[in-house]
Amino acid sequence: MTDRRRYGGVRLGLTSLTIAAGGLLGLLIGVAFAVLLWAISDANDSTSARRASRTALVEAGTLEQLVLDIETGQRGFVITKREEFLQPWQEARKNLPAESRQFTGTTTSPAQHRAAEQITKGVKSLLNDYSIPLVEAVRQGDPTASGLAATAEGKRRVDALRDQFDRYMANEREQLDAREAAARANTHRAVIAAGVGLAASMLLVTAFTVLQHRAVVRPVRGVAEAAQRLAGGDLSVRISPSKVAETGALGTSFNTMAVSLQDSRRRIMESVQAVHRRTARDLHDGAQQRLVSLMIGLRLAREMIPGRETTTIELLDQSIDNAQTAIDELRSLASGIYPLVLTVKGMVAAVQDLASRCPVPVVVESGVDRRMPSAVESNAYFVVAEAVTNAVKHAQASRIDVHLELTDVLRIRVVDDGVGGVGEAKAGTGLTGLADRVSAFDGTLTIDSPPGGGTSVQVRIPIPPQAPDAEGDDH
Incomplete structure (x- = not known):
């Protein structure tokens, strides 16, 4: 008998699965790192932009303070005619060119740069076209320099400059707020993307781990267990098919080897019989x-x-x-070699003849109503004979019961009332011979032998779907 089963579906190669999973994992990790790098770069850009906006606001405040110093110094001098009140005015006049250049150089956008140029132009006009001439006129004793018109002109110019400063700083704060909001949004998106990438990577790793367990660990463990059973003499053991090419090929080779060994044992046993x-x-x-x-x-x-x-x-x-x-x-x-009654009358008559010659009382109960193939009959008879012989030699039994039942499976049960306690560790050549005979015909052997409770040997042998050989091959 050979194992001819074919299993449909595409078999997946473990190497291709590993490469695909590794590539997908690498892609996910690469995307996650790319998102993180983009977020870091965007955060750096946002930080630089915010720093530039704050610098622009500081420079705008510094220039506005110079304008206030000019206005305050000239007003004190105009009112008191005392030169010491011009000290802030002089300091502001000296620092104004450098501060104007620094103010226009720290702008953060073209629009802000144009606004800064208008402001510096207005500040220069305030100083050169109004403040310096006013101070010179006061020094020369011009009575109109202290008049209401001159004072109103100064207030108008300063108010106009302060309005420009306010608009400039408001625009800069709006840009700063927009940059901070964009930076927070980008950071939030980057965190979400990185989290999604990390979760997807973990899911992929978990899925691949489960796949490896199912495709490699579990099949290899099954092969090891099957090989152990095969080494113990159970030639009916088979490995379930696998859709993974490598483990599937391993299982197919193992099953082929087991079938070949079983066929060889069956042929040898049939030849010996x-x-x-x-x-x-x-x-x-x-x-x-x-x-x-x-x-x-x-x-x-x-x-x-x-x-x-x-x-x-x-x-x-x-x-x-x-x-x-x-x-x-x-x-x-x-x-003893081969009972003639087994060939002529079949297994049941041979078992009954065996029972009649046994030194221990043997009761045979049979539900077998037809002949079986000669190979199965002879194999089943010698199974019963070996089980009875073991009970007579080792069980110290006073009674042995043999039950035979035949459907599509031949069921044999040999029970004694002996000392029991027969386990795998105590199983000798007799029980090993039983296992060999049963496994050679795709059967199963079960031994129940509690200490002091007797021994029960149960055998199931499937009957091949073929016409029975009632008279044997050689008689």
């Missing part, structure tokens, strides 16, 4: 018949000798007894 059958037949038809003929001839010769030849008669009687003993021993030997 055929040899035993022929040997028993040859002993019965050959040597046993000759011994019977010899004994008959000796008896005839004894009857032909006169009664006075006592010595000759005694010798003939002894020879006749020896011939009968040889016939009985030869008949027993032939029956």
Whole structure:
């Protein structure tokens, strides 16, 4: 019997699966790192932009303070005519060119740059076109310099500049707020993207781990367990198919090897049984018949000798007894090799004959109502014979029960009331022979032997779907 099953579906290569999973994992990690790098770069840009906006606001405040110093210094001088009130005015006048350049150089956008240029132009106009001439006029004693018109002109110019400063700083703060909001949004998106990438990577790693367990670890573990059972003599063990190419090929090779070993054992066993059958037949038809003929001839010769030849008669009687003993021993030997009743009448009759010759009472209950293939019959008979022999030799039993049942499966149960305690560690060659016979025909063997509770040997042998060989092959 060979295993010809084919399993549909595409078999996946473990190498291609590993490469695909590794590539996908690398892609996910690459995308996650790219997003993180983009977020870091964007955060750096946002930080630089915010720093520039704050610098622009500081420079705008500094320039506005210079404008206020100019206005405050000139007003004090105009009112008091005292030169010490011009000290802030002079400091502001000295620092104004450099501060104007720094102010226009820190702008953050073209629009802000244009606004800064207008402001610096207005500040220069305030100083050169109004403040310096006003101070010179006061120094020269011009009475109009202290008039209401001159003061109003200064206030108008300063208010206009302050409005420009306010608009400039408001625009800069709006840009700063927009940059901060954009930076927060980008950071939030980057965190989400990185989290999604990390979660996807973890899911992929988990899925690949589960896949490896199912595709590699579990099949290899199954092969190891099957190999252990095979090494223990269970040739019926098979490995379930796998859709992964490598483990599938391993399972197919293992199953092929197990089938080949099982077929080889079955062929060897059938060949041995055929040899035993022929040997028993040859002993019965050959040597046993000759011994019977010899004994008959000796008896005839004894009857032909006169009664006075006592010595000759005694010798003939002894020879006749020896011939009968040889016939009985030869008949027993032939029956042990292969019972003639097994070939002629079948397994049930052979088991009943075995029970009648057993030194321990054996009760046979049979539900077998038909003959089976000769290979199955002989195998089942010797299973019963070995189980009964083991019970007689080792169980110290006072009774043995044999139950036979036949459907599409032959069920055999041999139960004794002996000492029990038979386990794998105590199983000798007898139980090993039972396991070998049963596994050779795709059967199963179960032994239940609690200490002090007797031993129960249960065997299931499937019956091949073929016509039974009722008369045997060689008789």
